[in-house]
Amino acid sequence: MVTMADVARLAGVNASTVSHVLNGTRTVSEPTREAVLSAITRTGYRQNTLARSLARSSTTTLGLASRFVSNPHFADLVTSIEGSARAAGYTLVLADTHDDPVEELRAVHELADRRVDGILLAPSVHADAEALPFLATHRIPTVLLDRFADPEVDQVAPENTEATALLTSHLADLGHRRLAFVAGLAGLSSTSERLAGFQRVVEERGLSGVVLDGGSETDVAEAAVREAFAGAQRPTGVVVGNNSMTVGTLRALRALGLRSPRDVALVCYDDPEWADLVEPGLTAIHQDVPAMATRAVTMILERLAGTAPETSRRERIPPTFRHRGSCGCP
Known part of the structure; x- marks a missing residue:
């Protein structure tokens, strides 16, 4: 194994100078720096990161x-x-x-x-x-x-609450009065905050709102949406709490023969890469x-x-x- 001493010997300097060049701990003249870097290249020297970490406590x-x-x-x-x-x-x-x-x-x-x-x-x-x-x-x-x-x-x-409230208000502004919210895993702050945004608008606007347990999972959301949208008095709009559950929601609607937005208006939190590739594109909240x-x-x-x-x-x-x-x- 090539050592720092080998590099120093080839460059004609001492080992501490090699260390200063590698770690930037002291100013070294340009000719000396070039000699050290050349010696490193010729010998194939690589720093011992474990030893360096022990020395620096990092x-x-x-x-x-x-x-x-x-x-x-x-x-x-x-x-x-x-x-x-x-x-x-x-x-x-x-x-x-x-x-x-x-x-x-x-x-x-x-x-x-x-x-x-x-x-x-x-x-x-x-x-x-x-x-x-x-x-x-x-x-x-x-x-x-x-x-x-x-x-x-x-x-x-x-930000979760106001963003989900915006999605819900948008559907209400379009005339929807029966809305569903596909919620993520219970107990997560993101789930409770997004649910709070949905419920606030439902209450303020006097809407009918149903919360579906999507569990933050594609399959769980698909099963919940299929059950909720199978009846005649199904919601006319749905707000989905994350991208995985959006996939499940789309699968459920397709299985039921429902199209968005003709049969069900759909909006979602999270903006998957394919959101503008489906027809129609998904109205979504895009996280930075x-x-x-x-x-x-x-x-x-x-x-x-x-x-x-x-x-x-x-x-x-x-x-x-x-x-x-x-x-x-x-």
């Missing part, structure tokens, strides 16, 4: 514990977070929580064992009981993203995933650098209303 890695399977939204989130972390010189380590408290606790244990510098967590329903107390006890810098929880830690998520990812990474890096405020922060990223044809507008 692994320059961030952990991301989230649900990755079966939801494209989280795949987009991973991509954006990895880009932001890489731009800051950090490597991202992933752990899938499956939105299950037992798996979530295992995931944060695994990330902690890998000595990540900080953890980004999309909390499950019961994160307050297990995962978050563990992170607090071990003083691991943590930022919650996409969903809020009770503990006093930094958190960043999209890159902005949320960038802010989450910035928050945790500020904690690591000691530049964050003493009090924890809760921030919302505003989404965008994407108006297409599934709501029944021209």
Whole structure:
């Protein structure tokens, strides 16, 4: 294995000079720097990242514990977070929580064992009981993203209540009086906030509103919509709480021979990549995933650098209303 001493010998400098060139810890003359870089190229030297981490008490890695399977939204989130972390010189380590408290606790244990510098967590329903107390006890810098929880830690998520109220009001403005809301997994802050937006408009406008348990899953949402829309007095409009459940809703409507917007006006929270490829396109709330990812990474890096405020922060990223044809507008 090529060592730093080998590089120093070839470049005609001492090992500390090689270290300064690699780590930028001291100004080195340009000729010396070029000689060191040339020696590194010729020898194929690679830094021992483990030894460097032990010396610095930092692994320059961030952990991301989230649900990755079966939801494209989280795949987009991973991509954006990895880009932001890489731009800051950090490597991202992933752990899938499956939105299950037992798996979530295992995931944060695994990330902690890998000595990540900080953890980004999309909390499950019961994160307050297990995962978050563990992170607090071990003083691991943590930022919650996409969903809020009770503990006093930094958190960043999209705005949910007003956005869903906007979707619901839009259907009411189009004359719909019988509406359904396909709700996500009970207990998640995103689910309760989006449900609150729907229910507020239903109450304020004197509408008939039914809440369907979509469980944040395609198959669960499909079964719930098929049952609710099979009768003669079916809702004339539906608001769906996330992209996975939108797929299930579309499958259910197709199975029942119902078309959107001719038979059922459809709007949804989350704006999947294919939203404007179907006919008609989906009227949707579009999350600014890159902005949320960038802010989450910035928050945790500020904690690591000691530049964050003493009090924890809760921030919302505003989404965008994407108006297409599934709501029944021209």
